Amino acid sequence: MSQHFLLSPAAKTLSLVKVMRMSDKAAKAAFAKMRWPETDGAPICPACGSTESYDLATRPVYKCKACSKQFSITSGTIFASRKLAVRDILAAIAIFVNGAKGYSALHMSRDLGVDYKTAFVLLHKVREAIEMAREQGALSGDVEVDGAYFGGYVKPANEKKDRKDRRKMVNQNGKRQVVIAVRERGGRTVTRVAKAEMEGVKVVAQTVQPGTTVHADEASHWDRLAAYFPIKRINHKEAYSLDGACTNQAESFFSRMRRAEIGTHHHIAGRYLDAYAAEMAWREDARRTANGTQFTMLVAASAAAPVSARWCGYWQRRA
Template identity: 60%
Template sequence: MAQHFLLSTKARSLSLRQVFRMGEDEAYGVFCELRWPENDGGPICPRCGCTEAYHISTRRKFKCVGCHHQFSVTSGTIFASRKMSFGDLLAAIVIFVNGAKGISALQMSRDLDVQYKTAFVLSHKLREAMAQELAERELNGIVEIDGGYFGGYVKQENYKADRKDRRLSVNRTGKRQCVVIMRERGGKSLPFVVRNEGDAVPYVRDHVGTLATIHADEGTGWDALHAGWDTKRVNHSIAFKDKGVCTNQAESFFSRLRRMETGTHHHIAGPYLYAYAGEASWREDNRRVDNGSQAMMVANAAMGAKVSRNWKGYWQR
């Protein structure tokens, strides 16, 4: 039996021990190289683009020679107004990617000795940066589509006579949402959050190539796909795979997302469901990438992302 990738030495190329041995100066240099790779880590003014700047060593800031604007390596990025040290930021990214099923904000707060609020916002900022590449993604080839429902849990009554059929819409809370995953075989995936499966058809039109072949189950919400694509269906009440038609890779995504919900975060519904779905999609797409490369991918995405309008000053409303 072949060894699982996560058990192999190829999966481990960066450890927390290496990060903490770096020291603050070396960690700072890593962020400079990620922010300004075209200038070999040298500062570039975010306001005018000038490559000449004075170095203010006492505050790790720069002053542009051209427009006299003062800036730092994190100015204008998702880490703007940060208070954590660069070593702790890099360690937080490594901790974040090392969790194959995700990492809870409570565990991160204990590992880094920071407040839960700090770890919660930092984790969501990383998820927002990771999701930036999803906006313009187009899927081609064989694309598997499926939907799964999250949230809106209704607790059963104590006495059996008082219990209701929770499968009926009249007995639900109205908070249940559907995560729809579109996954290209051997390629990338793309999640959406909608009310019902059929509501995702407009998103399919925007993000799936017209020459693609779509595999879906027998849910009535996917009947409209036949009008635009070569669509093949599999009846799961009879078989999980029939004549090469299946949604197994989509189910793999939901398996990861369910394990994140039940074992790590415990509650991922509501307005942040899309963020967790995007994280699960990213982890599925990069499940065969070593953790060092994953950490640099996340750090690079964070340094390339703009200031978060959703999470900057979150706890101050």
């Protein structure tokens, strides 16, 4: 029996020990090389784009010779106005990468010795960077689409005679939402959060290239896809796969998402469900990528992402 990829040496190219032992200077140099690869880490002014700058003697920032603006190594990125040291941010990303089913903010706050809210915002900024980096191009080839419901748990009554069918809308609390997954075989997974699975028809129309073969289950709302795409259907009451038609890869994503909700986070608030879905889609797509490469991907994505519009007001209760 072949060895699982995660157990192989090829999967383990990142050492958390080495990251934690980095000096602040070395951590900043590593971040700079990933933020400004075109100049091999030499600073570029985020205001005017000039490569001419110098270090200020009084503060750990640069000053642009062209526009006289001062900027730090994280200015203009999603980690702008940070309080944590760059080494701690890199360590947080390294820890985050190694969580195959996600990583909770509570666990991160204990590992880094920071406040829970600090860890919560930091991890959500990384998720936002992932979401921005993954929005590229339409899906093609063979694409699977499916939906699964998350959140909105209603505790069943103690006595059997008082229990109700929680699958019915009338017995729900209105917080349950569906994550729609559109997954290209051998490619990316695109996720959207909606109130009903039927909204996935619109998602497919927006994200899938015309002429692509779409695989869906027996739900009646997917019938409308036949007007736009070649479509293959699979009835899960009869089989999980038949004549090449299946949604097993979409189901694989939902399995990872479900394990993250139940085993790692225990509860995912509806307003943040899209961020967790994007994270799990990235984890599923990069599951055969070495953790060192994943680390580089996330640091580069965070360095390229602009200042967060969603999380910059969290401490003022705006997020």
